[in-house]
Amino acid sequence: MTELLTAAQMRAIEEAAIASGAVTGLELMERAGRGVVEAIVEEWPELGPGCRAVVLSGPGNNGGDGFVVARLLWEAGWDVEVFLYGDASRLPADARVNYERWCERGEVVALSDETLFRSRANTSADDRECIVIDALFGTGLSRPLDRDVGMHLSGTRSTGSFAFMKLVAVDCPSGVCIDSGRVLGQQNVPTATDLCVTFHRAKIGHYVTPLVDAISKLVIVDIGLEEDFSSKISRIGEGFGSMFEIAAQGGAGAIREEALSEAMHGAYETLAERDGAVRLLEAWFPDELGKAAAIGGHKYAHGHALIHSGGVGRGGAARMAARGALRIGAGLVTVGCPPGALQENAGALDAVMLRSVADGEALREMLGDARISAIGIGPGLGTGAREAGLVRAVLDASADAKRGVVLDADALTLVAQDESLFDLCRSHRSVVMTPHAGEFARLFPDIAKRLEEQPMSGPAYSKVDAAREAAARAGCVVLFKGPDTVIASPEGHCSVNSAAYDRAAPWLATAGSGDVLTGFIAGLLARGFGPMQAAETAAWLHVECALSFGPGLIAEDLPEELPTMFRALGV
Numbered sequence: 001m002t003e004l005l006t007a008a009q010m011r012a013i014e015e016a017a018i019a020s021g022a023v024t025g026l027e028l029m030e031r032a033g034r035g036v037v038e039a040i041v042e043e044w045p046e047l048g049p050g051c052r053a054v055v056l057s058g059p060g061n062n063g064g065d066g067f068v069v070a071r072l073l074w075e076a077g078w079d080v081e082v083f084l085y086g087d088a089s090r091l092p093a094d095a096r097v098n099y100e101r102w103c104e105r106g107e108v109v110a111l112s113d114e115t116l117f118r119s120r121a122n123t124s125a126d127d128r129e130c131i132v133i134d135a136l137f138g139t140g141l142s143r144p145l146d147r148d149v150g151m152h153l154s155g156t157r158s159t160g161s162f163a164f165m166k167l168v169a170v171d172c173p174s175g176v177c178i179d180s181g182r183v184l185g186q187q188n189v190p191t192a193t194d195l196c197v198t199f200h201r202a203k204i205g206h207y208v209t210p211l212v213d214a215i216s217k218l219v220i221v222d223i224g225l226e227e228d229f230s231s232k233i234s235r236i237g238e239g240f241g242s243m244f245e246i247a248a249q250g251g252a253g254a255i256r257e258e259a260l261s262e263a264m265h266g267a268y269e270t271l272a273e274r275d276g277a278v279r280l281l282e283a284w285f286p287d288e289l290g291k292a293a294a295i296g297g298h299k300y301a302h303g304h305a306l307i308h309s310g311g312v313g314r315g316g317a318a319r320m321a322a323r324g325a326l327r328i329g330a331g332l333v334t335v336g337c338p339p340g341a342l343q344e345n346a347g348a349l350d351a352v353m354l355r356s357v358a359d360g361e362a363l364r365e366m367l368g369d370a371r372i373s374a375i376g377i378g379p380g381l382g383t384g385a386r387e388a389g390l391v392r393a394v395l396d397a398s399a400d401a402k403r404g405v406v407l408d409a410d411a412l413t414l415v416a417q418d419e420s421l422f423d424l425c426r427s428h429r430s431v432v433m434t435p436h437a438g439e440f441a442r443l444f445p446d447i448a449k450r451l452e453e454q455p456m457s458g459p460a461y462s463k464v465d466a467a468r469e470a471a472a473r474a475g476c477v478v479l480f481k482g483p484d485t486v487i488a489s490p491e492g493h494c495s496v497n498s499a500a501y502d503r504a505a506p507w508l509a510t511a512g513s514g515d516v517l518t519g520f521i522a523g524l525l526a527r528g529f530g531p532m533q534a535a536e537t538a539a540w541l542h543v544e545c546a547l548s549f550g551p552g553l554i555a556e557d558l559p560e561e562l563p564t565m566f567r568a569l570g571v
């Protein structure tokens with residue numbers, strides 16, 4: 001599991017490293033540029049001497065990285081052209097040094113329509129491979145791109161210019177706010193980018209829409225910040241001075257002092273933690289799943305999950321959820337259905353038990369059994385008065401019990417329609433809501449609207465902000481679905497479960513896959529997982545099962561893939 005950073009956190013880490021004296025900004029810029037070139041060579045080993053590169057450098061340090069890339073590619077025998085957007089005399093110091101180093105080797109042309117059009121790389125007679133390096137803006141973008149710059153960038157993708165072009169973004173595609181993954185200004189869609197190379201850690205925006213959809217490959221380059229800190233810690237230990245002296249050399253901002261004090265303890269990551277860390281669920285697996293799997297004894301030791309089904313002909317969703325809850329390890333799973341649907345469900349269930357539940361009153365009575373340790377309700381449920389009564393009974397009868405509840409699909413629609421149900425969620429200790437974008441907008445219309453409004457300045461409001469605000473308001477864990485699922489707790493914990501890049505599983509967008517996710521969460525809640533942990537683990541396993549199965553997957557396959565996953569994970 002790794003942390004996703006904001007631009008401010010990244011800046012604080014860099015500043016602290018530089019202030020500590022362990023590394024200079026110029027060294028970091030050189031490492032960044034070198035990392036970009038290495039990533040290009042790794043991605044396209046067939047490219048090399050004689051290939052063309054067009055470097056678009058901007059007015060800040062992102063542009064500085066661009067000059068480093070230009071120099072290194074030139075030294076490797078590439079045919080390099082460099083364009084500058086901005087005034088060379090106003091470049092920040094490190095970028096200026098690299099601008100001058102490049103000027104010893106080649107020309108810098110002011111970026112304009114005309115100059116780009118005249119670019120050697122733009123001649124149709126020349127069909128050599130061409131790479132365009134977008135080093136216009138990185139983490140420092142604070143307002144929308146000027147229209148012409150946006151046009152240059154998207155223009156590089158249009159037919160006719162730069163034949164055989166690959167677009168490489170330094171840190172992030174220019175124009176995008178890296179905290180939110182959203183484009184600042186009028187233009188809505190980030191420029192499609194073949195390779196994005198970022199430094200030290202991925203930023204939140206790299207993993208959420210719309211940016212995540214625009215980048216084909218993300219590479220994270222280690223620019224040595226961790227080693228710089230550890231070497232500094234040992235130097236401090238050898239008596240090179242107190243952290244306060246070192247911080248003073250760098251202009252002793254509060255952040256520097258704090259960062260250095262963390263560095264003293266070898267834990268500067270807590271900088272991000274304090275600010276509300278966002279975790280990326282990657283090659284990650286909680287020990288608790290293993291421990292829970294090891295619990296011996298009676299089936300009730302693994303919990304009892306109750307999944308509610310809809311009426312006749314609508315029970316498939318609940319049955320798939322029930323299968324998911326059973327496979328993920330709940331000791332017992334029962335489907336509760338209206339009396340009329342008993343026959344249909346009985347014909348389709350074996351290991352899963354079945355109970356007739358006429359209405360809310362009957363459900364309240366059933367929930368007197370404290371061994372029912374989790375409830376999943378919503379898939380295929382329906383949105384009538386009877387169903388509203390069921391949701392009310394679930395929330396009422398579970399508020400004080402140690403019983404987890406997952407609300408999905410129709411249950412979320414019912415909660416969105418009835419403020420008193422929303423209040424019941426708030427007073428419950430372990431509810432997980434699993435809305436997709438449409439359900440989210442019904443539950444939290446103002447938050448969804450903020451997420452849709454075109455941002456004009458950064459940091460822009462992100463899906464992470466939206467999930468966090470929703471969780472705080474609803475007083476429960478909110479799992480905001482998508483290929484960029486964001487999971488947030490009312491306490492502010494937040495994680496992203498990404499089905500992008502190496503974990504892309506587009507075949508997971510199949511009917512019923514959300515119902516299975518509800519079952520996974522209910523099963524883990526039944527086993528005693530806390531709501532945040534149940535939601536994270538279920539979401540992570542859901543994508544892993546899809547990846548393990550591969551294309552052709554249908555929702556029914558997901559629970560059946562769990563045993564393979566568990567074996568592979570050594571559970």
Ligand SMILES: NC(=O)C1=CN([C@@H]2O[C@H](COP(=O)(O)OP(=O)(O)OC[C@H]3O[C@@H](n4cnc5c(N)ncnc54)[C@H](O)[C@@H]3O)[C@@H](O)[C@H]2O)[C@@H](O)CC1
Binds near residue numbers: 199
């Ligand atoms: N700080 C460091 O030590 C390092 C920074 N690195 C690079 O530096 C980048 C951050 O550099 P900066 O903070 O200079 O930021 P940028 O290079 O992203 O751009 C900042 C500059 O652009 C201006 N600006 C912002 N939005 C604009 C707009 N829409 N139109 C015109 N001008 C605009 C700002 O006023 C500022 O002058 C990172 O993305 C990364 O590429 C790397 O070299 C690694 C080391």
Ligand SMILES: [K+]
Binds near residue numbers: 134169171172173
């Ligand atoms: K860039």
